[in-house]
Amino acid sequence: MKSGPVVVAGGLNTDILSRLPAPLRLGTSNPAHTTFSPGGVGRNLAQNLAQLGVPTRLLGVVGDDAFGESLLNLTAASGVDVSGVLRRAGPSGSYLAVLTEDGELHAGLSSMALTAALTDAEAQRWAGHLDTASALIVDANLPPEVVARLLDEAARRGVPSVLEPVSAPKAGRLRPLLSPARPVWLLSPDRAELAALTEQNLTAADDAALLDAAQQLRQRGADFVLITLGQRGSWLVGEGLPIHTPARQAQVLDVTGAGDALLAGLIAARWYGQGWPDALRQAHLCAALTIEALGAVRADLSSERLLAEWGRPVLLLSSAF
Ligand SMILES: Nc1ncnc2c1ncn2[C@@H]1O[C@H](COP(=O)(O)OP(=O)(O)OP(=O)(O)O)[C@@H](O)[C@H]1O
Ligand SMILES: [Mg+2]
Known part of the structure; x- marks a missing residue:
């Protein structure tokens, strides 16, 4: 197994969260409390991985504005290699959420x-980053042809790849890409994304139906499928499985980034050579810690922090992804 960096390809955004102290009045100016913080699924995954001690390289694009500069600087400061992130003319990515007094989403605007x-040509130029990679993680914010190219280039090099579907609409775009000819080591849908990937209505599906849907994805080239179910924890489906792992009890403050922390915690544990049950427990711990704090990534999430929370070493020091 290679012990090189985990390469993460995906979105970099500035999360702009505006909380209203009173009901929203349309067509006029409203007082609000607004915060700006780095986000984007791929970027969040990369920051979490780097903070957990995994060498991590991020591939993506930012604009030529101050937000792009800041995203690059803050992400690099957390330990991520950002040398593969492109800078282009135009506005950097952003996600603007208008939240009610209770923190519920009024409207979210993604730009x-x-x-x-991004195009296939850029994905081909990125392929060299996979030569020494221990794993590839791709987020579905990238255009489908870029996702497909990166998965194929990883497969050609024997690099295991992880596909994070991001949202139900973006998961739907991935559906035609999945095939036994394009193997994916791990696919990590939530319930809505699993429904979009399998074209089924799973809104009220019981666990047996969810596991059945995951098996369908295995027949289309996914070795493992991690179904995340919010406070009900997760199911991991794959050879010799499934296993259910309960979520950790958490005092929810801000659910942003829960899924990203979960996936990064899982990959970090596997990168350090842990088996699935321990890796899944660590993943849920990372998610719980993340939703107990504001922002998509906790700057204090680290292996030391996990050790303190768990009371025993969670990351072994032998790399065998
Ligand atoms: N209310 C909660 N209580 C405890 N843990 C939670 C809660 N909500 C989420 N989590 C944790 O976060 C993990 C990921 O959340 P979820 O299953 O909602 O994934 P997701 O839909 O991909 O999230 P995201 O919107 O962040 O992408 C869960 O598996 C669980 O560990
Ligand atoms: Mg998610």
Whole structure:
């Protein structure tokens, strides 16, 4: 197994969260409390991995504005190698959420034109980053042809790949890409994304139906499928499985980034050579810690922090992804 960096390809955004102290009045100015913080699924995954001690390289694109500069600087400061992130003319990606007094989402506005405009030619130029990679993680914010190219280039090099579906609409775009000819080591849908990937209505599906849907994805080239179910934990489906792992009890403050922390915690544990049950427990611990704090990534999430929370070493020091 290679012990090189985990390469993460995906979105980099600035999360702009505006909380309203009173009901929203349309067509006029409203007082609000607004915060700006780095986000984007791929970027969040990369920051979490780097903080957990995994060498991590991020591939993506930012604009030529101050937000792009700041995203690059803050992400690099957390330990991520950002040398593969492109800078292009135009506005950097952003996600603007208008939240009610209770923190519920009123409206979310995603602006990711530069990421959406990435092409197969750029993906081909990125392929060299996979030569020494121990794993590839791709987020579905990238255009489907870029996702397909990166998965194929990873497969050609024997690099295991992880596909994070991001949202139900973006998962739907991945559906035609999945095939036994394009193997994916791990696919990590939530319930809505699993429904979009398998074209089924799973809104009220019981566990047996969810596991059945995951098996369908295995027949289309996914070795393992991690179904995340919020406070009900997760199911991991694959050879010799399934296993259910309960979520950790958490005092929820901000659910942003829960899924990203979960996946990064899982990959970090596997990178350090842990088996699935321990890796899954670590993953849920990372998710719980993340939703107990504001922002998509906790700057204090680290292996030391996990050790303190768990009371025993969670990351072994032998790399065998
Ligand atoms: N209310 C909660 N209580 C405890 N843990 C939670 C809660 N919500 C989420 N989690 C944790 O976060 C993990 C990921 O959340 P979820 O299953 O909602 O994934 P997701 O839909 O991909 O999330 P995201 O919107 O962040 O992408 C869960 O498996 C669980 O560990
Ligand atoms: Mg998710």
